[in-house]
Amino acid sequence: MGETILKMQGIQKYFSGVHALNGVNFELRAGEVHALMGENGAGKSTLIKVLCGIHKRDGGNVELFGKEVNFNNIAESQDAGISVIHQELNMMGHLTVAQNMFIGREARKGFFIDDKKMEADAQRLFDKMGVKINPATKLGDLTVGKQQMVEIAKAVSRECKLLVLDEPTAALTLPEVEELFKIMNDLRSKGIGMIYISHRMDEINRISDRVTVMRDGEYVGTVNTADVTKDDIVKMMVGRTIMGEQKEASAVAEGAPVVLDVKNLNAGKEVKNVSFQLRKGEILGFAGLMGAGRTEVARALYGADPRQTGEIYLNGKRAKIKTPEQAVKHGICYLSEDRKRFGLMLDKSVTQNSAIASVDDYITMGLINDSKMREVSAQTNAKLRTKTPSMEQLLKNLSGGNQQKVIIARWLMKNCDIFIFDEPTRGIDVGAKSEIYHLMEDLTKQGKSIIMISSELPEVLRMSDRIIVMCEGRKTGELDISEATQENIMQLATMREEN
Ligand SMILES: Nc1ncnc2c1ncn2[C@@H]1O[C@H](COP(=O)(O)OP(=O)(O)OP(=O)(O)O)[C@@H](O)[C@H]1O
Ligand SMILES: [Mg+2]
Structure with missing residues (x-):
């Protein structure tokens, strides 16, 4: 793992009536997959939105590549090398896959959008990533999982240095999760730092180097994934361990209609x-x-x-x-x-x-x-x-x-x-x-x-x-x-x- 590329310290964020972030710290190194965990409403997505300029922070510092930053919008954070795949996909179902990938930076031939070139570019990228999607299909005709893969390809195509994935696997099939992990490992070897949000423990175990846990908008701690068990992380998240064992026998009454x-x-x-x-x-x-x-x-x-x-x-x-x-x-x-x-x-x-x-x-x-x-x-x-x-x-x-x-x-x-x-x-x-x-x-x-x-x-x-x-x-x-x-x-x- 490389040097620290992102340092967030003491981040504060208020919404009307909600103290969503209260002194949150987060660091990311080059080539690291850093999982961000916490219960629903803990503030994970909010922290990401503060990072990428969707929300203004109400306190704290953010340093990117050693420089203090304060982005006013997504475009600014993108220019600085941050790509975010948000929990709620925000894409245009009526446009093609290729058009979605290059939205806002379309290839042009004179006044006209050059669809053929964009489709060829998208195809090249998919081939490199090992993703099987036809760039000319309408995005809305793909499964949510495939749409997610397009979003990931889009982020990769921007050649970002810091990639955030906010619950990317919730809608993916098992083979798609494998595909995603392959891509992530590839990005890791290129020195890209990734923030990974997921509620699935086994994924965290497999893919992440470190885990940071938040609870109720507060920073709980950061640990090396290899040093802790699932139960340790759950305990950090909810303050107790939760066991779930297999039911031993059917609880249905005999002769139930x-x-x-x-x-x-x-x-x-x-x-x-x-x-x-x-x-x-x-x-x-x-x-x-x-x-x-x-x-x-x-x-x-x-x-x-x-x-x-x-x-x-x-x-x-x-x-x-x-x-x-x-x-x-x-x-x-x-x-x-x-x-x-x-x-x-x-x-x-x-x-x-x-x-x-x-x-x-x-x-x-x-x-x-x-x-x-x-x-x-x-x-x-x-x-x-x-x-x-x-x-x-x-x-x-x-x-x-x-x-x-x-x-x-x-x-x-x-x-x-x-x-x-x-x-x-x-x-x-x-x-x-x-x-x-x-x-x-x-x-x-x-x-x-x-x-x-x-x-x-x-x-x-x-x-x-x-x-x-x-x-x-x-x-x-x-x-x-x-x-x-x-x-x-x-x-x-x-x-x-x-x-
Ligand atoms: N625009 C908003 N206006 C008011 N409250 C908000 C807004 N966005 C988020 N919140 C509140 O801030 C808190 C943190 O929300 P956030 O979306 O960051 O949680 P999360 O950790 O991503 O949870 P999940 O796992 O459910 O996605 C929640 O209580 C939420 O209701
Ligand atoms: Mg969220």
Whole structure:
């Protein structure tokens, strides 16, 4: 590792009503991957925004390459060699990949933008990085993971000296994470310093040299990754250790009735003849690699996507579910994995976002019981430890993970019998994760049933009573928790069809 290229000291930042950063220190060396960790709302993204000139700092010093800097906007920090991949991707879906990469510095032929040249340049870069994306495709047609890779390529193409990645892997598939790590190692050998934000412990272990932890806007400490265990870091983050072991046996009562019976579900190319049953009080885990078709099963079941064939029985009775509204009427709720696209109302308050699905429950004789609705919203968010100065705060002012918690609160407030939770803890810190687990367990104790789609095996093993494994649209296995292991799940998750 090289010399120190960035030194942030005693950084302060206030938003109205929130002391977001209170004396934060952070240093980065050339060729180092320095992880920045902390619970949702700890101030990680804010620190980055202060660094790159999006926010003005209210105190403290920033030294870049030995010189005091104070950027007024992103352009200034880019010129100084800083590239940031933000948590919220900010790209133009209607433009091509190449146009997005060179936005603001387009190749031109006379007055006209030279698309061919930009596409060729982008292709060269992708080839060098080993990324398989066609530069002429519309960005909006790519998966979020691929869009993320474009953003990374864009940062690399700027030949920055300091690269910040704010939760880049939340939407990446496993092979894409590998690709990203390869690129990062390559950049490391070129002496580029990287700040890496992620909630995934095993990634931090693998990729980072040092870890700095923040809590509630304050600096907790910096350690060498090699010198500490996962538990040490968790303890720094939340002030306690959190254990999560595999459930030993199914907690479902013997003879519990089947509440949902799905027979021969086919939908699009992604769901091939999937059948399964869900029992009262059960948590049914859906495991598999990304792209296995789990979300598609949920969406077809919920009426969000059309199904070609398949029957759904609720409590033994055939149910017609063609739209999400019908699903909700039948007592089925779906928490989407893509909470950005299906649910965040950024310009509405925390209360409004929490209560939107259950407003009807607070209306009696045409009158809405506002205070009750507020109270329940506040209680549910308190349980999830949503960090917000008030329930009236606009959602856009919450940190990324706290926005997610509000959407989870929304579905927890809704009184349904069957919950489908799609990647419920993605982007959520470890402390809140265990709260969500407890809330799910509470729900099943009340006789509710849960389908939980998760790409994190430890989570599947900790929560599920039974596990369905999928691969390429097919159900490849079903395991009782007592017989499930990481190994046999992975085996089923990669069991491709012979052809
Ligand atoms: N523009 C804003 N206006 C008001 N408050 C804000 C604003 N941006 C951030 N905050 C608050 O500052 C605190 C820190 O937020 P920040 O986004 O930095 O957290 P984070 O550590 O990145 O969390 P996450 O892991 O959820 O992304 C939070 O309490 C957040 O609500
Ligand atoms: Mg953040």
